[in-house]
Amino acid sequence: MLYSHTPPAEKRRLFRERLATGELLRFPGAFNPLSARLIEQKGFEGVYISGAVLSADLGLPDIGLTTLTEVAGRGQQIARMTELPAIIDADTGFGEPMNVARTIQTLEDAGLAGAHIEDQINPKRCGHLDGKAVVGSDTAVKRIRAAVDARRDENFLIMARTDIAAVDGLEAAKDRAKALVDAGADAIFPEAMRSLEEFAAVRDAVDVPILANMTEFGKSDLFSVDQLRDVGVNIVIWPVSMLRIAMGATGRALDTLIDEGHLTSKLGEMQHRADLYDLIDYESYNHFDSGVFNFTITKE
Template identity: 40%
Template sequence: MDRRKVLRNLLQQERIIVAPGCHDALGAKIIEKVGFDVAYMTGNGVSASLIGKPDIGLVTMPEMVSRARGIVSAVNLPVICDADTGYGNINNVIRTVEEYEAAGVSAIHIEDQITPKKCGAMDGLKYISKDEHVAKIRAAVTARQDKNFLIIARTDSRVSMGLEEAISRGKACADAGADIIYIEMLETVDELKEVARKIDAPLMYDMLENTRVPYMNVKELQNIGYKLVIFPLSSTFLYAETTMRLMSSLKETGTTAEFLDKMMTIHDYEELLGLQQIKQREKTLINEQMTG
């Protein structure tokens, strides 16, 4: 079944969609392997893994789309992607939609910061007007060729402009045709409930650990009324912390012995990457060629 239709169908179900984050294709394959229905490509994680820089708008749209294409090609899951601000004005947004859609992505979110943007958890965020953001969301909805390519409207305005402004922006984007509304950096459970009461559209939550946002279980979010939750940086944070410990131990002791029981075996690693299937496919094609 078409992956975009799968995602749209999941959005119609009662249970919440859980989309763990990844910054590369290997992470996406693990998400698929353990049985999740959807994967999320984190812009912050891509910035860290691709150029080793913080999420301050340094990664370009072609770089993000290229990474997205690699992730999509590695799995059979719907992939939701961070598309930052749409990388400019309305015309840039239109091209952004065209490129992500052509890459096979199932949904993107577009936020209301100025370009270049920053991670929503950083200080000093600056925003475009509500009218400009709504116009960009409307342009994105109009630009898509496949109606099942979902447009997620994100607002980061809660941090500096308050909850009511964030809700107002979310409602306006829903009216403009956004499929999902994503209000970043909500600060209390009561705020989550207020958003759910006031916005009549599917809602997305960003479970960003060790920040000001409430740390919630997916069942709790479902009960409040949220339809989609991403864990955007969980695996990237763990990768950074675990790799730091591994390298520190190797530097200090001259061996990786402390981590041997925590490593995937080479056999399991190759199995995850589909080595046997690739070998079998190669063998089958060669046999067909010889017998044909």
């Protein structure tokens, strides 16, 4: 009932233990708290919270317009609704190194299992768009050192994202990744890799877990879980996929309303009321108030 039964510190500990096994962990992107619970129900290993999704949810482009307060607040709402660990996109840390430090502690307090800090300049842009610019190695390293120094729970995952491959090439990405690991990063997120060979090259360059971003309509081909596992990827995310699917379905439903005047033809595509009530654990609330759940819903 209500929120997760597993305390955030325990989620982090269990997550770090599982990550240390070397298996590939699947983190679909949640676009709201309810979708995080569905990700858990379907048997995935974790939940990803995308900065692009948080921006889009506010009707804004992904160019660094969201604030730490907005990101942490939405992150807390999502993370507390599932027993799974949740990793959140913290953009460039919302400012200078001292701001990065505050960001990490705020996200710890919000119950997240980890966050990634990137090396783009502000205003940033989606990692799969052209025209990106990155900060120098010194600034990128300072951001990660600040994040590592600020965390109070050693199991809170500090992931360093680098976008430099799209600017200066794969060799620069390998060098940047090594520098970020030396600065204390627990994992590396090499953004916009174009091939499995590029993922493998980053894998060989560092001795910490690496993440693959399988976002649609971007620079990377949409590799399968098995393909990514074979080249040593440890975490794979589908950051915006569930939002794209939900918005696509919503658009088609609105078209049907315009064309047909009702949604009878769409009933088979909808989540049934019974499934929704099961997902939100409606019945468990009866323990507190028998007047809350005193009905039966069938799918007939």
